[in-house]
Amino acid sequence: MYVTRLASRDYRNLREGEIFPCQGVNVIYGGNAQGKTNLLESLWLFTGGHSFRGSKDSELPRLDPATGKNGPGAALELEFHSEGRDQEAKLFIENGRRSSVINGVKKKTGSALMGKVRAVIFSPEHLLLIKEGPARRRSFLDGALCQIKPSYAALLNAYRRALLQRNALLKDLSRFPDLLDTLEIWDQRLAKLGSQVMEERKKYTERISPDIQMVYSGIARGQEQVFVSYSPSVGLGESIEEMEENFLKELIRTRASDSRSGFTSAGPHRDDLDITINGASARAYGSQGQQRSAVLAMKLAEAQALSGYAGEAPIVLLDDVMSELDQHRQDYLLNHLHGRQVFITCCSPDTVGLMETGMRFQVENGVVTPISV
Ligand SMILES: Nc1ncnc2c1ncn2[C@@H]1O[C@H](COP(=O)(O)OP(=O)(O)OP(=O)(O)O)[C@@H](O)[C@H]1O
Ligand SMILES: [Mg+2]
Structure with a gap:
């Protein structure tokens, strides 16, 4: 357009x-x-x-x-x-x-x-995508997925609600041990929804990763290589069922420490993206220009993914x-x-x-x- x-x-x-x-x-x-x-x-x-x-x-x-x-x-x-x-x-x-x-x-x-x-926008603020913690990188994935697949927004909301419920239960567990049965139900729900979120994020990252590499290589005239991969807090597995099983196992394994902290320590809410330039972490070792080029490549790859979905290229700002x-x-x-x-x-x-x-x-x-x- x-x-x-x-x-x-x-x-x-x-x-x-x-x-x-x-x-x-x-x-x-x-x-x-x-x-x-x-x-x-x-x-x-x-x-x-x-x-x-x-x-x-x-x-x-x-x-x-x-x-x-x-x-x-x-x-x-x-x-x-x-x-x-x-x-x-x-x-x-x-x-x-x-x-x-x-x-x-x-x-x-x-x-x-x-x-x-x-439209896809890059503003200096977006450099935080590399410079800051994982929340920005999760938003990068979620923002694009919500545009490409409207049902993803509902899935993400359902996951977040389930997470809040589980965290609330964790806090009450020490005073009311009977709540353990209810917690098991929420664990299963969280594992089901969470594995779907992870599957979507994984597929999207795999889809844009080659485009990010290609754009970056164009910007850097083939002199450097960027690599972006999905880094979930739970083992991925071959299928969505395996992912759900892995996530559930992790929820059970960390239940005692989670109930002490009142917080769920594993799941898509702790996901990240690994971004490396020539094999080294872009956040820790990238120069200003390299970090800027990497974020640009990510944004332009997002535009490419949107083009595929909408059948026409978005405006790039x-x-x-x-x-x-x-x-x-x-x-x-x-x-x-x-x-x-x-x-x-x-x-x-x-x-x-x-x-x-x-x-x-x-x-x-x-x-x-x-x-x-
Ligand atoms: N509601 C407003 N009414 C009038 N002026 C405003 C309003 N909001 C912002 N401005 C002014 O608009 C001017 C231009 O802002 P803008 O951010 O577009 O600058 P810019 O050309 O991008 O500059 P820079 O190169 O520093 O980024 C600023 O002086 C700002 O204070
Ligand atoms: Mg300006």
């Missing part, structure tokens, strides 16, 4: 204006605090998700310089090509609430747009990705991401000069202007 027009009114510092991006690479450049990330964020909101910066909806309308308070509302319009036809969507943010219009049909929420516009990447790596992002629409923000006009084909936009104090190549 690709966007043909984006218009904004009173969205953050973006003044009233519109842009007509190309189907390939669109570079948005300008100094700090001019509105580049705001532009990407406004596009991202059409996926139906929340601001990737964690902002509240009430913070998005333009601040009134006289009062220092947010104005009453912001409006965004998107024209795009998807599912073989031209479509349009509008998004209104008024009094802290979002509403939308999709192809002329009014919707009460912004999330009603979900599934219409698909890359915020501030160029810093810390050498010229060859920048060249890859600007000139070698074919078959998808890309929006890249950067500060330096030198970076823009590396682009062979595509469109460039300059952002200055909330005004976006196309610059002829």
